[in-house]
Amino acid sequence: MREKIDLAVFPVAGFGTRFLPATKASPKEMLPIVDKPLIQYAVEEAYAAGIRTMIFVTGRNKWSITEHFDIAYELENELRVRGKAEFLQVVEGVKPRDMQVVFIRQELALGLGHAVLCASPVVGERAFAVLLADDLLVCEQKPVLKQMVEVFEAQQQAVLGVMEVPREQTQRYGIITAGAQINQRLCTVQAVVEKPAPNVAPSTQAVIGRYILPGQVMQILQHTPEGTGGEIQLTDAIAQLIEQQTVLAYRFEGKRYDCGDKLGYLQANVEMGLKHPQLGAQFAQYLQELSR
Template identity: 45%
Template sequence: MLSKVVIPVAGLGTRVLPASKAIPKEMLPVVDKPVIQHVIEEAIAAGFTQIILVTRSGKSAIEDHFDHNAELEQILEAKGKDQLLASVRDVLPEGVQLVSVRQDKALGLGHAVHCAAGLIGEEDFAVMLPDMLIDSRTDCSDLQGMVSAYLESGTGQIMVEAVPEEHVERYGVVDCQGNAPAAGTSSPMYDVVEKPPREQAPSNLAIVGRYILPGRVMSLLATTLPGAGGEIQLTDAIKSYLEQGSLNAYTMTGDLYDCGNKSGLLQANIAFGLKHAETADDLKAFLAQL
């Protein structure tokens, strides 16, 4: 069974300051929804029913967003604004549970994921980074494709995208021994290196924020030592797992927007705004004037 997804939301959002000084970066909007809602909707569409937020103090707005606001709902209902009412009332569908755990210290992505160990147990699980927003080009999202590949093969999946070689040192980079998977497919991976220098990178296939991992990875994180940047890296635990088990790299098909930086957030708003029924025409007209 694959039902649990871990979403680390404890980051400070320094790349989008000053906007994130008082507002969690995950709550910054892409058109009419915060980034985190887009990500959680992606998870729900892929069949995940337990959303585990790894959070910290100052992030309560995220949990509040997915809770009911009785006063707002009553006002919208009284005014007959049914469409708006549905948009705020149905943020979290029935049958989907959202829970949170605290990360008391900022010790890296691996540490953040391990904070959810008590809720994951020995189950296989997914990890989604809330900064990374994927605009699907088809009715089937990349995460849905990863889930299908996992269910078919029984093997964990790591989403990757080919990046310019001069950018590999920004990412975790996988080694498929020259057999890079085509878009929408997966192939075995044999190694992973966190933020390698360009000359030491095994490929230009960068991990882009979506993982389906064996439960064993969670126990490996418990003993993973600090690595790149002095932080406990998820990629180091994945590397350890590859010494005893198998994982596949899955090449994404959609368009990726890193909403953890200003440029990516602006690009996502334009891309999603051009698809939104309420904003598409005005936005097209505005862009045509520039």
């Protein structure tokens, strides 16, 4: 039977140290891009891909993510009583009624691979998606994860979202060695290495924060030793998966904002602000006046 993707894992237990002091008491995933937190953009992308079960792997001081995706009875009632239908629709849209949310605590910060492994009691043996919220991916034609879900459902093989990066930045990413080319955007993966130095990186095709993985990767993660940075790396588990089955790399259509970086975060706010349906025109005028 052909497998479909209906589970998404969001590792949100990180400390967000690059944004201190803003993230001292508030999760980096709740940093807003204009008027929505980063995590909501990621959840909306998963929902648009047909996924209805969202699994959040959280840590300390992440309570606001739980609150954000809970029903706010008092707020909704207040908006309803005051006749503020527009705002009520916005609040209710954060968690559609057909969407389920699951929260799992990552007690120790042992890396991305460990965070994904924490979701195994819910995932079981099913294929699932992983989304890193600080990678904001925008595509007006078709959400990036939906593109990847369609590839998975056609090929029934693991899919990694990849993009070209400058060679001097390879040590910030997992870098693939491409195998057979399937089409313009899709190829097999021969190997993947975590954060190689530019002079030894096998390519400049980097894995970004979107993955579709088989349930089998959970068994691999259980036995994956500590890797780069003394953490259990998801990249290392994927490298082992490649030895057992075909893994695909998909060069997605769309734009990526690295919102784990301050400059990328500011760029996302500016560009998304210019596209905002209510604020875009006024904001563009302000920027023109500012640049004079």
